[in-house]
Amino acid sequence: MNMLILMQGLLIMHLTGLTLLAGTTVADYVTFRTFSNQFKTLGEPSDSLLKLMSRLAIVLAIGGGLLLVSGVGLMAVTHGVFMHQLWFKIKLALILALVLNGFLVGNGQIAKLKKGLKQSTDRTDRLVSGAIVRLNIFYLLQLAIFLFIITLAVFKIN
Structure with missing residues (x-):
């Protein structure tokens, strides 16, 4: 197989994976946000929105793969050849930050949110409110990291 065609095919796969990851995060x-606004307004969680959020994790995994x-x-x-360039090293560190933030912060806060929603006490209501605030920060941070990764890839700062 021609190396140029192979490289272009891999690049298409790479951009598709990035698009799936960033788009699914959005x-x-x-x-x-719809879930949290509905919860604040109505005082009860939307099971269908929680299920949708869980199913989006499958698309994230496909994009990551x-x-x-x-x-x-x-x-x-x-x-x-790119391993020796500063922009690429920073990009790899940011990708690692995305993954770690997702597993350590995002998954943990989603678990706390679901646990708090199953029970309704003053303590769990505070747990849910705290998880909602932290998840909002989590998503904004993930999106900012994606923006920085894309900027690095375009400008290839050295």
């Missing part, structure tokens, strides 16, 4: 944030496989493929095709 969709998840919009769903979360595409990004990982294509990224490794691109590194193999280019013989790791």
Whole structure:
């Protein structure tokens, strides 16, 4: 197979994975905001919105898988030439921050939110309110990191 065609195919996969990750994060944030506004207004959670947020995690995983496989493929095709550039090292660190923030903060806060919604006491109501505030910050941080990653990839700052 022609290396140029292989590289272009991997790049298409890479951009598709990035689009799925960033787009799903935006969709998840919009769903979360709708959920939290509805919860504040009506005082009761929307099970359908919570289920939608859970299902969006599948799309995130697919996007992450595409990004990982294509990224490794691109590194193999280019013989790791980008590994020595500052912008790429920063990009990798930001991707790691995205993943860690998702697993450590996002998943933890979603679990607290779901746990607090199952019971209705003063303590769990505070737990839910705190989780909503922290999840709002979490999503905004994730989106800011995506914006910074895209900016780095475009300008390739060294």
